[in-house]
Amino acid sequence: MTDPRTPEDQTQPTDPQTPDGQRRILTPGSDLNPRREFLRSAAMFTGTVAALGGGLEVLTRRPGLSGAEAQAADPFSRADRPPGPYDTTEKVTPYQQATTYNNFYEFGTDKSDPARLAGSLKTRPWTVRIDGEVRKAQTIDIDTLQSWFPLEDRIYRMRCVEGWSMVMPWLGFPLAALIRRLEPTGKAKYVQFTALLDTKQFPGQKQQVLRWPYVEGLRLDEALHPLSFMAVGLHGRTLPGQNGAPLRLVVPWKYGFKNIKSVVRITLTEKQPQTTWALAAPQEYGFYANVNPAVPHPRWSQATERRIGELGRRKTLPFNGYADEVAALYRGMDLRKNF
Amino acid sequence: MTRPSPTPARRAPARLGWLVPAVTVGGLLPVAVLVSDALSGALGANPIQRATLQTGLLTLALLVLSLACTPLRLLTGWTWPARIRKTLGLLGFGYAALHFLIYLLDHGLDLTLITEDVLKRPFITAGFTALLLLVPLALTSTPRAVRRLGFARWTRLHQLAYVAVSLGALHYYWGVKKDHTPPLIYAAVIAALFLIRFLIRFPKRGHDRSGTRGAGRAAKS
Numbered sequence: 001m002t003d004p005r006t007p008e009d010q011t012q013p014t015d016p017q018t019p020d021g022q023r024r025i026l027t028p029g030s031d032l033n034p035r036r037e038f039l040r041s042a043a044m045f046t047g048t049v050a051a052l053g054g055g056l057e058v059l060t061r062r063p064g065l066s067g068a069e070a071q072a073a074d075p076f077s078r079a080d081r082p083p084g085p086y087d088t089t090e091k092v093t094p095y096q097q098a099t100t101y102n103n104f105y106e107f108g109t110d111k112s113d114p115a116r117l118a119g120s121l122k123t124r125p126w127t128v129r130i131d132g133e134v135r136k137a138q139t140i141d142i143d144t145l146q147s148w149f150p151l152e153d154r155i156y157r158m159r160c161v162e163g164w165s166m167v168m169p170w171l172g173f174p175l176a177a178l179i180r181r182l183e184p185t186g187k188a189k190y191v192q193f194t195a196l197l198d199t200k201q202f203p204g205q206k207q208q209v210l211r212w213p214y215v216e217g218l219r220l221d222e223a224l225h226p227l228s229f230m231a232v233g234l235h236g237r238t239l240p241g242q243n244g245a246p247l248r249l250v251v252p253w254k255y256g257f258k259n260i261k262s263v264v265r266i267t268l269t270e271k272q273p274q275t276t277w278a279l280a281a282p283q284e285y286g287f288y289a290n291v292n293p294a295v296p297h298p299r300w301s302q303a304t305e306r307r308i309g310e311l312g313r314r315k316t317l318p319f320n321g322y323a324d325e326v327a328a329l330y331r332g333m334d335l336r337k338n339f
Numbered sequence: 340m341t342r343p344s345p346t347p348a349r350r351a352p353a354r355l356g357w358l359v360p361a362v363t364v365g366g367l368l369p370v371a372v373l374v375s376d377a378l379s380g381a382l383g384a385n386p387i388q389r390a391t392l393q394t395g396l397l398t399l400a401l402l403v404l405s406l407a408c409t410p411l412r413l414l415t416g417w418t419w420p421a422r423i424r425k426t427l428g429l430l431g432f433g434y435a436a437l438h439f440l441i442y443l444l445d446h447g448l449d450l451t452l453i454t455e456d457v458l459k460r461p462f463i464t465a466g467f468t469a470l471l472l473l474v475p476l477a478l479t480s481t482p483r484a485v486r487r488l489g490f491a492r493w494t495r496l497h498q499l500a501y502v503a504v505s506l507g508a509l510h511y512y513w514g515v516k517k518d519h520t521p522p523l524i525y526a527a528v529i530a531a532l533f534l535i536r537f538l539i540r541f542p543k544r545g546h547d548r549s550g551t552r553g554a555g556r557a558a559k560s
Contacts, residue, residue, distance in 0.1 A: 041357040048361035053368030060369065060396035063376060064383015101384030109518040112383065162516060164385055209517050280517065299462040299513050303452065308384045312447055 064100065064112055076169045076235035078155075086227055087155040088321070093166035095235045097308050102242045103160065104261055105209055106195070106202035113204065118241030121201045121262065126246050132267035133188035136181070142246050146232055148181065149173035153236075154229055156252035158259070159291045159320045163313075165305045170250055171233025176224045184220065184268050191223040192216075192273035193249055194265035210276050216249065216260035217273030217287065219329075227252055227325055230263075253322040255289045286339040290330070291320035295339050355419060362423045366430035369397055370437075387445050394438035395466075399511060399525050401431035402504040403532070410535040425480050428500065432477045435470050435507075466510035472503040504529055 076092065083089070104114035126142040151171050159165045179191065197213035199205045205212045222228060229250040232239055239245040244261025251258050257277050267273075277285035284298050293303045293316040304313040319326050330338070373393060376382050382389040405427035408420035446452050456463040476497055478484070485493045508529055512522035 041354075045357040045361040045364075048358065049365040049368065052362060052365030056366070056369050056397060056400055057372060059400050060393050061372065061376075062389060062392065063381045064385075064389060097384035105517070109516075111385070164388070207518075296460070300460055301452070301456055304446070306385065306387065306445075311387060313445065 062110065062112075076237075078169075080236075081153055084153060084155070086325075087153075088157055088167060090155075090157070090167045091309075092155060092169050092235075093308055098166055098168060098234065099240050099242055101308060103162075103256065104204075104242055104244070106204045106212075106214065106262070107242070108204045109209060114242030115240075117203060118245075120203065121241040121245065123241065123246040123262075126264075128247065128263060129265040130182055130267075131265070132192070132269050133185040134268050135183035135185060142232075145178075145247075146173075149177050151233065154231075154250070156227075156229070156250060157320050158250075158252065158256055159305055159316065161255040161257055161285070161289070161297065161302075163300065163302070163305050164308055165316075165320075166308045168250075169235055170229060170231040171236060171239075172229050172231035172250070174226060175228040175230050175249070176226060178230060178266075179220075179223055179268075182266075182268070187270045188268035189220055190269045190272055191218050191220060192265075192267040192269050193260045193263050194267070195260055196262045196264045210280050213264075214260055214276045215273060216258055216275050217269075218249075218251065218258075219272075220268070221329055222251070222326075225326060225329065227322060253290060253319040253326045255285075255291055257285065258289050288330075288335070288338045290326075290335065290339075291316060292318060292335055292339065294318070295336055355422060358419060358422055359426050362426045363430070366401060366427065369393070387441065391438060391441050391445065394434050394441060395507075395511065395514075398431050398434040398438055399504065399507050401427050401434060402500065402507065403525065403528055405431055406500060406504060406529070406532050410532055410539070413539050414535070429477060429480055432473045435473055439467075439470055462510060462513035465506045465513065469503045469506035469510060472499050472506070476500055476503070501529075501533060 076095070078092065100115045101111045102114040103111065104118075107114040107117040124142070127139050128142060128145055129139045131137045150173070152173060154170045154172070156168055156170060157165060158168050175191075193216045195214040196202065197205065202212075218228065229252075231244070231248050231250050232246060234240065234243050239248065244259070244263075247263045248261040249259050249263065258275075272287060275287055277289075278287050291302075296302050302316055305316045306313050317323070373382075373390060377386055377390065380386075405424050408424035408427065412418065412420045443453065446456075457467045458464070476499060479488060479493060479496060488496065505526075508522055508525045511525060512519060515522055
């Protein structure tokens with residue numbers, strides 16, 4: 001395999017770089033003194049180490065965010081409030097982690113993109129259009145919408161379809177309260193949510209990684225379940241952009257991608273909405289997307305998850321641990337087919 | 340080297356004595372950065388996932404670099420790529436082993452879970468097969484192994500590197516949730532390297548193979 005011919009063979013007779021003709025062989029360094037030979041080798045060594053090491057770093061290193069916010073104390077404290085009926089007692093994911101490790105493809109596909117780029121999202125003024133099978137169709141300002149309901153805390157588990165989870169102290173109001181106020185007609189069977197479409201505020205929408213705008217949906221009975229929640233805050237603060245400000249859905253027994261962020265439109269429909277991930281990869285993501293350790297993603301297992309902040313993995317629970325509350329919604333359904 | 344007139348072939352080893360150590364140190368540099376990132380918290384909220392991803396990417400990058408050595412040598416006539424091919428390949432194997440070790444520890448060495456993953460998840464099957472294929476290549480990377488096997492058989496065995504790296508790229512493609520651009524770039528580079536090798540190996544009829552421009556069409560006369 002080794003080719004005995006080297007560039008030296010071909011260029012040996014004359015050296016174009018030395019017109020004086022004294023050095024006849026193109027072997028820089030070979031006829032210099034040992035010290036210079038050593039220095040030359042050392043320089044080449046260092047250069048190669050830097051080029052290869054640096055090149056590999058550029059190609060493969062994806063540092064997470066661990067900036068000034070890492071030192072900030074968690075604004076939320078469990079001690080400040082009485083526990084609610086649906087709260088988990090598990091350790092809450094620190095604010096820093098909950099706000100720097102996000103899937104929000106509108107900003108980019110890397111988990112640190114949302115936290116880096118969320119500054120471009122303008123959450124005021126913000127309106128939500130409400131239409132479809134409701135008697136009170138309207139376009140409403142987010143502050144007015146928020147003022148309709150007393151804000152509640154909900155400490156929920158959040159399980160991502162990728163196999164990681166967090167415990168999130170949300171602030172918001174039950175979705176059921178909103179829907180009842182809108183007075184659905186007899187034809188309403190589903191609730192469709194649409195997120196903002198704006199490539200200026202959402203640079204990730206310039207790439208057609210998904211079909212924009214992001215759309216999600218629930219069956220009306222799922223939406224009316226007391227666990228279904230609209231969040232406007234996290235850790236006792238206004239919701240940060242990277243977590244879906246100013247208004248996002250939280251359905252804790254479903255995979256995280258159901259929890260649509262930055263909602264601008266809520267439509268009650270007769271037909272099942274065409275949801276973003278189910279359109280992108282129908283064999284991998286269904287409309288229901290209930291957390292289910294027994295139904296693997298076609299490419300990876302869903303049996304375990306990593307709780308962010310822990311090194312090991314824990315077993316994933318059916319309906320993300322909310323089976324007692326929600327399993328009855330799916331009685332008689334084949335959850336392997338309706339994944 | 341101060342010998343009066345050494346032949347170029349004999350002189351070359353001493354002049355490039357720094358090359359393999361430099362590639363080794365440069366190739367291991369990411370380990371040091373990874374450890375430092377882990378200690379400083381720079382790996383972010385899910386450090387295990389970042390470390391898994393990075394060691395996997397390092398495996399692919401180093402295997403691709405290793406496979407690029409021979410095409411580069413044949414196309415340019417340079418001999419130095421041949422000297423670092425083995426080092427790059429072994430570094431790639433080392434990162435693959437580290438990648439797998441992190442995966443094993445991440446799954447708490449739970450053999451039931453891991454066996455099910457390897458057998459039932461094509462994504463894991465592809466990666467695991469790639470690692471298995473690299474083992475005999477790493478074991479036969481010594482000059483002694485080349486002599487023992489004979490050069491022809493050794494070369495045939497080491498063509499498995501192409502299968503392994505392709506499976507590695509497939510593993511990456513299947514592991515990505517949606518943005519398939521990066522794995523497709525790796526796949527394209529691997530395909531290009533394979534194509535160059537193919538064209539050099541099977542040039543057009545009547546082509547003089549001593550030419551270093553391998554694409555076959557150059558010497559049509």
